[in-house]
Amino acid sequence: MDLPQQLVAGQGLTTTKAPYIEQAVANGEMYITQPYELYSADNHDAWRRLYARMQDRWARYANPRFLDGLDTLCFDATQVPRLEDVNKFMAPRTGFRAKAVSGFVPAFNFFDCLSRREFPTTITIRDGASLDYLPEPDIFHDIAGHVPMHTDPAFAETLVRFGACAHLAAELVSTVPDRTEKLRRLTSIQNALQRFFWFTVEFGLMRGTSPTDIKVYGSGLLSSYGEIVHCVDSDTTQRHPLQLEWVINQHFEIDHYQPLLFIVNDFDHLYELVGQLEAWMKAGKLDNVTPGYRQMSEADAQSFLEASLAR
Numbered sequence: 001m002d003l004p005q006q007l008v009a010g011q012g013l014t015t016t017k018a019p020y021i022e023q024a025v026a027n028g029e030m031y032i033t034q035p036y037e038l039y040s041a042d043n044h045d046a047w048r049r050l051y052a053r054m055q056d057r058w059a060r061y062a063n064p065r066f067l068d069g070l071d072t073l074c075f076d077a078t079q080v081p082r083l084e085d086v087n088k089f090m091a092p093r094t095g096f097r098a099k100a101v102s103g104f105v106p107a108f109n110f111f112d113c114l115s116r117r118e119f120p121t122t123i124t125i126r127d128g129a130s131l132d133y134l135p136e137p138d139i140f141h142d143i144a145g146h147v148p149m150h151t152d153p154a155f156a157e158t159l160v161r162f163g164a165c166a167h168l169a170a171e172l173v174s175t176v177p178d179r180t181e182k183l184r185r186l187t188s189i190q191n192a193l194q195r196f197f198w199f200t201v202e203f204g205l206m207r208g209t210s211p212t213d214i215k216v217y218g219s220g221l222l223s224s225y226g227e228i229v230h231c232v233d234s235d236t237t238q239r240h241p242l243q244l245e246w247v248i249n250q251h252f253e254i255d256h257y258q259p260l261l262f263i264v265n266d267f268d269h270l271y272e273l274v275g276q277l278e279a280w281m282k283a284g285k286l287d288n289v290t291p292g293y294r295q296m297s298e299a300d301a302q303s304f305l306e307a308s309l310a311r
Contacts, residue, residue: 007023015124015138018124029102031102063206093153096117096151096156106303111167121142157271158274162277169193170304170310182305188289192277195289195292200242202220204217205221206264227258241264
C-alpha cells in the first residue's frame with residue numbers, strides 16, 4: 001500500500017509512539033488500515049518475544065477452544081500478523097473479522113461492531129522494554145488474546161448477542177423524553193454491560209474436565225504472562241461461580257492483578273447469561289446498578305445518546 005505523506009517504511013507502530021496513529025486520530029479516523037510496512041524490526045521482535053514466552057502458559061492454563069483457535073489462525077510466531085491473513089483463516093469459521101482501529105472506540109460503536117461480527121483491533125504493539133504490562137490494548141492483546149476465541153462458533157454467537165445488547169439499550173431509552181434521565185439510565189446500563197464484558201470476555205474463567213480444574217478464556221488473562229498464572233494458582237485470588245447480579249454491580253480496577261474472578265460452566269452457559277442480561281435490561285433491572293468509581297466517558301455517553309435518538 002502507499003504510505004501517507006511523511007511516513008516511511010519501518011518507522012514503527014509502537015504504542016503511544018506511532019505517527020501514523022497520531023495522524024489518524026488528528027484526522028478523526030476511527031477505522032483505519034494496517035500499514036504493515038511501518039512495523040519496525042523492534043516491533044516484530046516484541047511480537048516474537050511475547051508469543052514465545054506464552055506457549056507453555058497457554059498449554060497449561062488456556063481452555064481447549066483457545067488452543068484450537070491458535071491452530072486455526074496459523075500465526076507466524078516471528079512477525080506481527082497481517083489482519084488480512086488473520087481474517088482469511090477466521091472468517092470462514094464464524095464470519096468474524098478483525099477491523100483495524102486508531103485507538104479508543106466509543107462504547108456503542110464497539111458493541112455495534114461485535115453485533116456485525118467485526119472486532120475493533122489495535123494495530124500498534126507495546127514497546128519491547130515493557131512486555132509485562134500495558135494499560136491499553138495493543139495488537140498482541142487483541143490478536144493473540146481475543147481473536148483465537150473468535151474462531152469458535154459458540155463463543156462467536158455469544159459475542160454477537162452481547163453486541164446486540166447495545167442496540168437494545170438504545171431502543172429501550174429512546175422514548176424517555178428527559179435527556180438527564182435518559183443519560184442516567186444509559187450510564188447505568190453501560191456500566192452493567194462494561195462489567196459483564198470485563199468479567200467474562202476479558203477476565204473470564206471456565207470449568208475444566210474436573211470439579212477442581214479451571215481454564216482461562218478471558219483475553220486479558222490469555223495475553224498476560226504473569227496474570228494467567230496468578231488467576232488460577234494464587235491463593236489470594238477469589239474465584240466464584242458467575243452470578244449476574246454480583247457481576248453487574250461489581251466495579252473493577254485495571255492497574256493490578258485482578259483479585260476477584262468469575263467462573264462459567266461452558267460457552268452455552270455464557271450465551272444463556274447474555275440472554276439473562278437482555279431480559280434484565282428489558283425489565284429495568286439494569287437501570288440502577290451500583291455506580292462504582294469508573295464514570296462513563298463523554299464519548300461513550302454521546303455514542304449511546306446518538307443511537308437512542310436515531311430510533
